Amino acid sequence: MNTALWAVLPYLALTTFAGGLVWRYRYDKLGWTARSSQLHERRLLGLGSPLFHGGILLTALGHATGLLIPAGVTRALGMSDGVYKAMAVGVGGLAGLMTLAGLAILVFRRLTVRAVLRASLASDLVMYVLLGSTILIGLAITLSGNGHDYRASVAPWFRSVFAFQPAVDAIAKAPWAFQLHALIAWTLIAAWPFTRLVHAFSLPLGYLARPYIVYRSREASRGQALD
Template sequence: MTNQFLWVIFPYVCIAVFIVGHIFRYRHDQFGWTAKSSEFIEKKQLMIGSLLFHVGIIPVILGHVAGLGIPKEWTRAIGISDHMYHMGAVWGGGFFGVVTLAGMFILTARRFSNKNVRKLSSTSDLIVNSLLLFIVFIGVYSSLVTNNVNPGFDYRDSISVWFRSLLIFRPDAGYMASVPLPFKMHILSGFLIFAMWPFTRLVHVWSVPLNYAGRSYILYRRSPAKATRR
């Protein structure tokens, strides 16, 4: 029953909340659809952390998409052996994972340690930063440590097959039974951040700067001093 909840019910609930939550927020809270930048408070750490995070996260996401979505039979068919794929996934993915982790650590430390940045941050900002840091850390740990401690484990025979079974609405929790704990923690925390996504500043990921050019409204904020004089 626990396996069924963790690997069938929980993922579908998180995906549903992700979709419905975005629709609801876009319709009812477009004014809050913002990254709430704190660049004007502190710029150096933000620039370094953001650069490292974005340089690392794009290859990491592409690696996840390929690893989860492409069956090993397909990679074998184009001449990529299992060993070659494994080395690329572990060390290539591990490298970009470490870069992402370094960036996320800087951004999280900045948000917690800089008094002015923390004052600007909401509770959800702090939770999201902490959770993202954990997700990236446990992902790097799984890639560089767990894979080496469990040399016989191949996530493409378990996690990938389970994930694809979710996509075709034929979920099979049995594939996750023998998966090492760090991988399970990485997956569950990943689904959790998807469920939280629509209700945090992460929604700004879907915004394109060009959208602002077509807006028919401009917001002006009157300072208290000027408002009093009027």
């Protein structure tokens, strides 16, 4: 059971994730979009969307720090575990609250504004359930002040997955809330390519560097469309 959950599922999810992204990019570029519904409603979106996106970007940064940087590194850098913990709970809690508040506004908007509801896809619903439950559990863990040191259980296992030697034992001793959070997150990652979340990979940073006016020749753009 532990092997299935912590050594097989991650690879299934990652394979679906990578394969799904490639497939979607190859065959559904027309569907690869944030599908903005700002045309229909702007007041709630103006509140919820920056709040959610700001929160989730912070959260992603926090997860990268917590999961990818071993505790030994922060200690070597002179950061005591107490300081780390305070920062993780402080910044993480704030980011989580922002994300949750933003998401709540966005879900409320999607369900109550008729035009937005009608512009929604089935994949949006699935995405909202998975994303919402992941955030809820994660935030509950952070704010509950649970004393469990995930940098000794979840983080080593997470890194070991990418080293192709999954440390099943490490995660197996983590509390159930952490395990559930991780499980739903893997499901979300597997579902990612098939939802509107693909737009996260389209952050247009190239805009900062390119010339303002884009010229393309007819033949070049035609070749691109047919390949």
